[in-house]
Amino acid sequence: MPNTQPPRQLHVHLVSDATGETLNSITRACLVQFERAHPIEHHWTLIRTTGQMDKVLSGIEAHPGLVLFTVVNDRLRQHLLNGCRQLGVKFVSVLDPIISALTDHFGQVARGQSGRQHALDAEYFDRIAAMDFALAHDDGQSARNYEDADVILIGVSRSSKTPTCIYLANRGVKAANIPLVPNCPLPPELFQVKKPLVIGLTKDVNSLVQIRRNRLAMIAKDEDSDYVDPQSIRDEVAQARKLCTEHNWPMIDVTRRSIEETAATIIQMLSEHRDALLDAKSAAESREQA
Template sequence: MERHYCHLHLISDATGETLIAVSRAVAAQYQGVSSLEHIYPLVRTRRQLERVINEIAAAPGMVLFTLVDQELAHRLEEGCKEIGAPCLSVLQPILNLFQSYLGAPATPRPGAQHMLNADYFRRIDALNFTLMHDDGQQSENYEAADVLLIGVSRTSKTPTSIYLANRGVKTANIPFVPDVPLPKSIESLRKPLVVGLLATPDSIVQVRRMRLLSLDADQDSPYVDRHVVADEVAQSRKLFERRGWATIDVTRRSIEETAAAIIDLYNIHRLKFISCS
């Protein structure tokens, strides 16, 4: 399939994370199109904006922005009109909806979503906890976790844990290794949601081979033997069923999708835990 390329200018008075997430979610719906991203964060002065407008003129394309300063927003729209570049405020339709429903205008605060509030420190605390409890570390402290992930090697335990931590969920993870008993502390856990991660043997073998290749290690190893891997997965599945733990098959899931499913399970688990406490 022939690919088409277009320039995409993302202009923000904060970090630009909102724009990046929204634009990539939309761009993913167009298989034959690749956007060349030009990202301009922390644009808060007229001088900075004029530089951005000049760069848009040098590489015309679509323009998305999140500028709460209305004077800057209007100047950008004027500049794009002169250039002939389509321009859209990502936040404005949502701000209009809020204003219509709440009956009050917003108070412009660039980067307000990144303020050092309680939620921010909660996420930092969760990230610190997760890093300290990665790959079976400090198992005696699992009761302090919100979520505990268990799975055979290469079932995305660590990246999923870190993603959850960025959402404020304290996550520990531990590898399942046949014939190696799990820590005794797991048997008495009450607060954490325990989730078993599963994947097809073929997908695990593929990821493991890539891992060995990156390490320049021997590819002729039981670690990537399909029969051995299939037995690992079967044993882990039996354990999860025996303990009554929730399971998620990560074979065709992105980290974000897996994390979303876990958060949904965790919210239900948390309500049950609170009601029983």
């Protein structure tokens, strides 16, 4: 018999001495496993002093609930832990199990410095370069530089090409995207690329119809066009599949995928693509030396 009781309003306090992005991401990933949970989240970020931590503890006292934290400074951690114990609330240090495992694995003590993942290192600048690339190569722009891409996404209108490219850029992947528009030829540079992985994105016809209608409503355009006609869209999707099949380009159906899930699949495919390129290069060098 299904549970018909309304979900309880429970408080969750997220405490971080940095931006809180790591803590928020981990918490979100866990909360989706609890369908009936609708917690009231209290975000406490950039907590760097005992005075700031006192305000956090006052907030916890006013709204008791589970405390999740990523605080690496020992003095602030202890201040928070003592306060939670006095208030009788549960608390979890989210990163402790991972840091402990890494300490054992590397035989090295963690530095205990907050926000180190945001340091301006080479990886950071790679992400910035990838973001610039995605913006410069959005919607079929700058075709002459396609060979510099890691990934080229193609797909019919509203198949999530641009947001996927932006997400990939945040992971340091240079991604371009090209729309498949009826009666509009594709840039010849697309068919000449050697290094980039070309991937087609597709979506269920009914989903595309609804998304495109919403799009036209937002910009106050008449819906009487092939752009939202189900049969026309069905033809577009079929042509996209045919194109990808002809050129051996893999396709991903993004209908029931989040942007993050699509990007994760692309990153895995890109890794396999790069391995295949390396294998082909090694084989060619072996033949030359033989």
